Amino acid sequence: MGRLTGGDPSLLRRINSAVVLHALRGAGSLTFTDLTRVTGLSRPTVEGVVEGLMETGLVVEAPPEEGETRRQGRPARRFRFRAEAGHLLGVEIGPHRIAALLSGLDGRVIGAGSRTVSETASADERLERVRAMVADVLRRAGVPRSSLRAVGVGTPGIVEADGTVRLGTALPDWTGLALGERLRRSFRCPVLVENDANAAAVAEHWMGAAVDSDDIVFVLAGLSPGAGSLIGGRLHRGFGGAAGEIGALHLLGREVTPEKLLSTTDEPVLPLDEQAVATVFRRARQGDRAAQEAVERFIQRLVHDVAALVLALDPELVVIGGWAAGIDGVLEPLRGELARYCLRPPQVALSLLGEAAVATGALRLALDHVEEQLFAVEGTVTARR
Amino acid sequence: MGRLTGGDPSLLRRINSAVVLHALRGAGSLTFTDLTRVTGLSRPTVEGVVEGLMETGLVVEAPPEEGETRRQGRPARRFRFRAEAGHLLGVEIGPHRIAALLSGLDGRVIGAGSRTVSETASADERLERVRAMVADVLRRAGVPRSSLRAVGVGTPGIVEADGTVRLGTALPDWTGLALGERLRRSFRCPVLVENDANAAAVAEHWMGAAVDSDDIVFVLAGLSPGAGSLIGGRLHRGFGGAAGEIGALHLLGREVTPEKLLSTTDEPVLPLDEQAVATVFRRARQGDRAAQEAVERFIQRLVHDVAALVLALDPELVVIGGWAAGIDGVLEPLRGELARYCLRPPQVALSLLGEAAVATGALRLALDHVEEQLFAVEGTVTARR
Missing domain, CATH: 1.10.10.10 (Winged helix-like DNA-binding domain superfamily/Winged helix DNA-binding domain)
Incomplete structure (x- = not known):
């Protein structure tokens, strides 16, 4: 008491x-x-x-x-x-792309950078590219590395509280990587590592499609969708940090893999990389019947996975991000099916932050950390509703 | 601040x-x-x-x-x-059964009652039976009705904050019923109405299979499963009170209805009441191949729905209650499939409270309400972690 x-x-x-x-x-x-x-x-x-x-x-x-x-x-x-009394970084480390945002203590972005990176790059190569990118962003903004007060990082996988990646199949060497510790050695300030969909959910709530709602699900829609959710304005990580990792659901229904879903023949699409996916969607737009059916199957599975999240969590708003958000005709089937089958259908919106969502959320997490220190009393004694 | x-x-x-x-x-x-x-x-x-x-x-x-x-x-x-300075009721209003638990201000149960009720009973008949049952429980315990300080109620459906049933298809006349208001007229004290699976989740956390965990999903497993979840020890109702209403998920996968799932012929089982279900399960135990396949399909769907909840919420523990919890061989397939497909599989346990879960949870909600009044300062100013 x-x-x-x-x-x-x-x-x-x-x-x-x-x-x-x-x-x-x-x-x-x-x-x-x-x-x-x-x-x-x-x-x-x-x-x-x-x-x-x-x-x-x-x-x-x-x-x-x-x-x-x-x-x-x-x-x-x-x-x-004095917002310039210290600085914050928000970093995305993804399979194809790394990105960074730099801000002062007020969270206003004063520098940015991004790089492509090979899907097959080792953890060491990937982290070396992150370091080089950050060094470049700091140099261009004229901010010394010693001014960094906190670094937020968003990356695929289940991330433990200390920043270790418990499970991360999207990136080579990622499972078991002590990512937080590795980056703390580089930055010599607190480093907060978060699942990428979780970071994106925080970002859309901060300055994207979800600024008006505290109960949201952000779906990072790709071949295997992941999600992040806020409940009452706070990130819901789950007991083991795995909340929202809905991608495995279709395996249970004995439904087919993305490789079969998107196939226009009897054979699975191998390898199913972004280029192969883009080809299927282009052929569908050009009127290819088999490709249209493949896209339809793909959208139906996305609808099913999103519905599972909505039925479990009952958010006010679902924000769709990730590359599949760019597919023509994803939003309408989603709205229609959710309205048909969910007892209380949520609003559905597209991400406003697009590919900046993960780094922006990572920056917000760094800002939260610093604000907790500056306004420490909020964490000590507070008035509840 | x-x-x-x-x-x-x-x-x-x-x-x-x-x-x-x-x-x-x-x-x-x-x-x-x-x-x-x-x-x-x-x-x-x-x-x-x-x-x-x-x-x-x-x-x-x-x-x-x-x-x-x-x-x-x-x-x-x-x-x-003086625990006897006031009394609390926990009431279950279900499709086939109503039940009540009576306690003093310390939450210790000092009286109980239950009745069967027809699935087709009107809302008026059902509420009249509740009133008669409660009067009997109070009389036998020697507690005057005026001593009631709060009444908790657990019932199927989506329940709004004021106790109105927004959607409740399991009971006749239930959708739109101002259940809280109707019962407040009878009891002349605060009446708190909650979804039955939510109430059961609270109960298992209070004194059942989930006393050691604050992050749980309780699955009220029946023909169409519902669920209640606690996050950090607090009930997660969802933005519109519909969280955990996972039963509609199978409709999206274009999978079959329970009537078809449990059919051993080409025709759906109509009506699919508890007797019809019991028959299918008995025939499966007796070695009937078609019935065994029907039961297998039923369990697979339950596994799928539970997996959707687990992937979305990442609880520490899943508690299985409701009548399907009694089916031989539900627990092992659940554990096995969740371990295969969930990135961080939860523990899985059977309900310890059985058919007392909903009324027990309703009693706990009444107790929470009274404690908030007695210890009002906890709701006003509190120390956070």
Whole structure:
């Protein structure tokens, strides 16, 4: 049970400091008078707290606002949050592509980079490419590596809390890789590793198709779909970090593999890479009957997998991302079938962030981590609904 | 953001009162000295709070413990929580059966009753039978109806927050029924209506097969399975209260209905009632090949539906209840298939509460409601991890 105790001065100082920092971060710049009004704290308290925050480098004096200097007398001192006091990275490590986003402590993106990478690249090669890409992004933005406060990473597979990939069949050497530890050695700051669909769900909620909903399922639709879900605005990882890994479901129904689903002959499509898939979809658009039937089978399986997620979780909104989101005619069958079979059909929308979703979500996870430290009081004592 | 303020005396009084009540409820009886030690409150505060709690009837003076009277001097006054100061009901309203459990404010069951009811009974008939059953349970326990502080109800269907059944096809007249409102008129106390599988999940977590896990899926396995899930120990209802209603999934795969699944001829089993089902299972046990194949198809579909829940939610534990839990050979295929296809297979256990699960969960929901009132401070300010 929570107890209220007014007697801990260091806790009160931390709370007041977080309150002032919160107010400054939400505004351009504020005076002492503004801060006493916004926070309800006394003038001496505000002054003491601001002084402490300036010592940590998180707050800096700001120039007078336009017009202030022309008024009579000396303008009141102004202060602002120093977003440049530290930096964050959001990194995607995928089978074909790696990407990075760089931001200040306010989460505003100030640098970006991406590279293609071979599906067959070893873990060492892949991580070396990530390091080179990040070095390039930092250099171009003029940000020293030592300024990084946290790095978020989104990657396929089941990821444990310490950043170890428990199971990751999409990338060579990925299963068992201590990815978090490897990257922490490079970056010398906290590294948070998350499943790619989970990261994308966080991203769409932050600044994509799901900003208005706290109960969402994001489907990373590809040959074998994965999903990430938010419940009450919080990521649902599952007991072992495997929630949403719906791709295996069709195996149970004794239904066919993607290699057979997308075949236009009696033989499976081998290898079923992106080029082979694109060929089937192109032939379908050109009117090839067998290819159209293959695409139809593929969409039906996606509908079935999404329906399973919706029936289990009952989200308000389903966001479809991943490359299959680009297929003509995915959204309408999904909406129609979900409306027919789900007792309470959700809204269905396409991803707004597209291929930036995973890195954006990874950046948000890094930001969450830093905010938890800056506003630590939120993690200590909080008002519940 | 939560703010700590030490300046609200009525809030502090409520907190102190909840702390003392909590301590008393967890113990047989305690003295003022015990209470100051356990709560950390001052002796005058404890005395004032206990006096207030005795006025509300929630605390009463207790007799001296054995041995105390033989010692020198007058024994210290003792106090205990008055579990009999109010009562709670947990009610199941099912298609074939209604049941009720009665407890004091400590949740200990002191009365029970059940009745069969016709599958075709109207909502009015069904509710009349519930009222008669409850009156009988109260009478036999010697508890006046006015002593009821909360009633929990578990029933099939999607249930809205106010207790209206949004969709309930298992019982006649159930869709659209303002069940909560109807029952509140009878009981004149808060009535909390919940989906039956959700209630059963809560029950297994409280005192059944899931006491050691906070991340569970309870499957109410029948012709069309439903499920309830706890995430981090809390019921996951879904955005619209429909989470876990997995029964519709097979329709999407263009798979057959239970009527066809369980048919041993080319014709569907009509009507597919419990007697017809029992016949198929009996014939399978007797070696009838067509019946065995029908049962196998039925189990495969159950496995598929459970796998969909497991892949979406990644629980630590799956508890199988409902009548299909009694079928020979349900558990082993489930464990085997989940281990084959789930990236992180959960534990699988049979319900320990059996047909008492739904009413037990409904009782727990009533108890939760009353505890929230008694220990209201927990809902106001609380320490997070």
